[in-house]
Amino acid sequence: MKVEVKELNNVKVVKLIGQVRISTQNEFKDLLDNLVKESAGQIVIVNMEGIIYMNSIGLGIIIDTYKKFKEMNGRMVLCNLLPEIMNLFEVTRLNRFIEIYGNESEALKKVTT
Template identity: 30%
Template sequence: MNANLEKINGYSVVNVLEERIDAHNSAGLKEIFLHLIEQGEADIIVQLDRVRFIDSSGLGALLSGHKNAMAKSGRFILAGCKQQVVSMFELTRLNRIFEIYVDLTEALGSQN
């Protein structure tokens, strides 16, 4: 998985640098989330502004990250989703589970 990490305002921000999250790279994304949570970083923002496509394995990786962050009383936030990706969350009704924000600035300003 091609991604970079940065720390902003107490959040670990995972910037996904891929156009697709699918069976070929979703395991790598899941590992990134597990590593962060094992290091005590349970407040995670996933920046998805470059992602144009996500399949069921990509959704599974995000769900795994969400579940593990919640288990540590953290927050797992998605930011910068393109309409195609938002449509997939709506189709699967996962938009009811994830906190989804228009961009990183909005996500950092949220106080849920």
Template identity: 25%
Template sequence: MYRPLESKKMALECTISELGAVRLACIIGRVDSATAGGLEKAIIPLFDTSGCHAIVDLAAVDYISSAGLRIILMAAKRAKQAKARLVLCGMAPQVREVFEISGFLKILEVAADQASAQALLA
């Protein structure tokens, strides 16, 4: 399912698909204060079903602000409450650096790509 997440500056796109028992969210664009609300509406519901794991592919994200980090952290907490797992994958170097500086790489599961993320959840 395709969900464009509109902002005044740039649209953020989120495609949600099923990979067996795992949900995959592919994010495209820039995650900032203008698009973070839309991102929240797209990825938080991934954990409405208890035990349903999710992968968030950030390969096409070129920028993430603290507002975006907050949404990712909320999703991780929601996953934990639902007895599920969240795995992030495909981070560009500049996005990975933001996660590293914030300390999020120590508390979140991160994989190099979708295949590695699926292997973590297998």
């Protein structure tokens, strides 16, 4: 899994590239756990444009990460989900409590206003 990190308007933007499946889910969890540690109390946009597949464990990892950010007075939002992955969030109704935006600029605008 590849990760690209940048900072825009005091918001960390993390772009993920790869697949979340049995062979990569531990790497995905470690990556998001480190993100929480490094970004406690901050706003983080996770750009999932490059995530082309995600299993149910990946959804669980995102939920866990979202809760950790909230517990540490931070905020994590998602953007650029492929339609198949967005469908997973809709079917499980996770899109009702995790902020999901269509693209990075929309997410940035929402979290900085």
